Amino acid sequence: MTKDPESDPKPGGVAAVERAFAILNAFQPGDASLPLNELARRTGMYKSTILRLIATLVQEHCIVRLDDGSYQLGSMLLHWGGLYQAAxxxxxxxxxxxxxxxxxxxxxxxxxxxxxxxxxxxxxxxxxxxxxxxxxxxxxxxxxxxxxxxxxxxxxxxxxxxxxxxxxxxxxxxxxxxxxxxxxxxxxxxxxxxxxxxxxxxxxxxxxxxxxxxxxxxxxxxxxxxxxxxxxxxxxxxxxxxxxxxxxxxxx
The missing domain is CATH 3.30.450.40 (GAF domain)
Known part of the structure; x- marks a missing residue:
């Protein structure tokens, strides 16, 4: 069974933030998009947990939901990357x-x-x-x-x-x-x-x-x-x- 880390945050961390970063970090070079099943496998989270978190990530343009139901990284990450490179x-x-x-x-x-x-x-x-x-x-x-x-x-x-x-x-x-x-x-x-x-x-x-x-x-x-x-x-x-x-x- 998938082990959901929701109840086991790292010491000193904020569980919801750590889980959101786990979703973003699940994407690897060469991944155009990932289905929900693969996100669950890579993060070890329940699908229900991922869906709750992704709703906010989509709202903030960190994740994009495609027409086929898969997900890809959003434009906000490119914006942050540009700010980092400029500074x-x-x-x-x-x-x-x-x-x-x-x-x-x-x-x-x-x-x-x-x-x-x-x-x-x-x-x-x-x-x-x-x-x-x-x-x-x-x-x-x-x-x-x-x-x-x-x-x-x-x-x-x-x-x-x-x-x-x-x-x-x-x-x-x-x-x-x-x-x-x-x-x-x-x-x-x-x-x-x-x-x-x-x-x-x-x-x-x-x-x-x-x-x-x-x-x-x-x-x-x-x-x-x-x-x-x-x-x-x-x-x-x-x-x-x-x-x-x-x-x-x-x-x-």
Missing amino acids: LRLDDHVPPILRRLAQETGEGASFFTREGSLRVCLFRVDSSRSVRDHVHTGDLLPLDKGAAGRVLAGFDRALVDPSQFPPQPLIATVGEREPDIAAIAAPVFGPQGSLRGALAISGPAMRFSIDLVPGMSQALLKAASELTRRLGGDSTLLDRAESINMISRPAP
């Missing part, structure tokens, strides 16, 4: 994530975007260690060298067909841009799969050891996923990725 500023979201990433990994954390055949460092938080990689906000660096450059060149739909994207989102390099400097980078996506930038950690290669790299890469994946969601992108690729275990130097 979105990288300055509000990137620096806090970089600070946390630098603290968790002990290495410098940077956010790069592409500028033609180069990449520019838009935000940077240095490592607290005296020996570190020296990258500064505003630096222009090669697009074809370094982990962040490879991410920007490899995951940009303007340059590469998505079918040709690298097999996994983490890219690591040693000594490509500067001798004895290692880096790990991951893409940050925005709406419609757009590439908003590359999130990277970098520092002396001797500190990117086999014992530390898995934790570093996991922290980077988590940060890139969170930033992607904040910027309105789909974080599925990052959420499903596995951390890397080591960074190999290129053959001489």
Whole structure:
């Protein structure tokens, strides 16, 4: 029997609001519309509960009831999305994530975007260690060298067909841009799969050891996923990725 969560709200939450969001969250990429039976299956709610809630969601243009009796997301969600995008500023979201990433990994954390055949460092938080990689906000660096450059060149739909994207989102390099400097980078996506930038950690290669790299890469994946969601992108690729275990130097 379907277990209706109506009597079991999350601690501190408002049950009716949580159930309304559960209905909206039942829609997944590729769903043009959903019948009542499928909404009940995905949410675990009784149909009677869904119908009561949907009446309000329809009234507020969050859900639309089609002629065949199925439901689809309404125009109010697009309106809210437009408001969010209009108010979105990288300055509000990137620096806090970089600070946390630098603290968790002990290495410098940077956010790069592409500028033609180069990449520019838009935000940077240095490592607290005296020996570190020296990258500064505003630096222009090669697009074809370094982990962040490879991410920007490899995951940009303007340059590469998505079918040709690298097999996994983490890219690591040693000594490509500067001798004895290692880096790990991951893409940050925005709406419609757009590439908003590359999130990277970098520092002396001797500190990117086999014992530390898995934790570093996991922290980077988590940060890139969170930033992607904040910027309105789909974080599925990052959420499903596995951390890397080591960074190999290129053959001489």
